[in-house]
Amino acid sequence: MATKQTGGRRVLMAGNWKMNLDHREAVHLVQKLTWILQDKKHDYERVEVAVLPAFTAIRSVQTLIDGDKLHLVHGAQDISQYDKGAYTGDVSGEMLAKLGCRYVLVGHSERRQYHNEDDQLVNAKVQAAFRHGLVPILCVGEGLEVRREGRQVEHAVGQVQAALDGLKAEQVADIVIAYEPVWAIGTGEVATPEDAQEVCAAIRQAVADRYDANVADAVRVLYGGSVKAANSAGIMAQPDVDGALVGGASLDPEEFAGICRYHELPNLPS
Numbered sequence: 001m002a003t004k005q006t007g008g009r010r011v012l013m014a015g016n017w018k019m020n021l022d023h024r025e026a027v028h029l030v031q032k033l034t035w036i037l038q039d040k041k042h043d044y045e046r047v048e049v050a051v052l053p054a055f056t057a058i059r060s061v062q063t064l065i066d067g068d069k070l071h072l073v074h075g076a077q078d079i080s081q082y083d084k085g086a087y088t089g090d091v092s093g094e095m096l097a098k099l100g101c102r103y104v105l106v107g108h109s110e111r112r113q114y115h116n117e118d119d120q121l122v123n124a125k126v127q128a129a130f131r132h133g134l135v136p137i138l139c140v141g142e143g144l145e146v147r148r149e150g151r152q153v154e155h156a157v158g159q160v161q162a163a164l165d166g167l168k169a170e171q172v173a174d175i176v177i178a179y180e181p182v183w184a185i186g187t188g189e190v191a192t193p194e195d196a197q198e199v200c201a202a203i204r205q206a207v208a209d210r211y212d213a214n215v216a217d218a219v220r221v222l223y224g225g226s227v228k229a230a231n232s233a234g235i236m237a238q239p240d241v242d243g244a245l246v247g248g249a250s251l252d253p254e255e256f257a258g259i260c261r262y263h264e265l266p267n268l269p270s
């Protein structure tokens with residue numbers, strides 16, 4: 001199977017470590033992952049590899065990446081909507097930018113669920129990311145009830161529309177959108193490749209309708225939810241899926257490297 005060409009879009013495999021790995025464990029994982037990828041002569045130009053550690057590990061990961069001139073990039077799992085001030089516990093975009101972050105997750109379903117983040121706050125965080133030169137990975141996706149009612153497209157597109165309020169076309173062209181059905185996160189229940197394609201294509205179409213075809217062609221749309229090496233090739237074979245946002249499997253360097261090397265694996269049904 002050939003390496004995926006996504007309309008000129010660079011594939012992105014992003015590992016969301018969630019609240020796992022202290023700074024030493026983080027360094028260890030990055031070392032192992034990059035050794036494996038180096039051994040396989042991974043083409044980072046075609047498949048970009050990003051890790052998203054907890055805040056406490058970002059500095060150590062940055063130091064390792066810079067010191068060893070590693071090709072992978074890093075980011076954060078959340079950002080404050082504010083730039084500075086009395087917001088105890090928050091971390092600003094400027095702080096993340098100074099730690100060399102390229103990406104920041106915004107609106108992950110766990111933030112929406114456990115921290116009551118709504119579409120308005122998600123939009124404010126997307127804007128904060130752009131103010132500081134960070135690329136937001138905007139997460140959207142439906143729960144089980146919405147899926148059972150067959151409203152998954154309407155739900156995900158609605159979340160995207162709300163998050164894009166006030167953004168310029170050139171910002172939207174740079175954004176990454178991750179479609180993560182909540183029922184598939186950490187459950188082992190992976191959406192079928194066709195399920196992923198349905199919603200990812202609808203998201204791209206919504207961007208085309210709101211901006212234009214060039215913006216829609218540029219925006220990268222990822223799938224997330226129980227992605228593993230074994231199911232990554234099938235998901236990546238879909239024309240509107242430009243990569244994966246990976247939780248649990250990104251904590252295992254062999255498994256995550258396998259996902260980054262999806263094109264070496266057979267395209268088996270998951």
Ligand SMILES: O=C[C@H](O)COP(=O)(O)O
Pocket residue numbers: 016108180184185186187188224225226227245246247248249
């Ligand atoms: O951000 C990642 C997603 O929540 C997916 O997590 P998972 O791969 O453990 O299902």
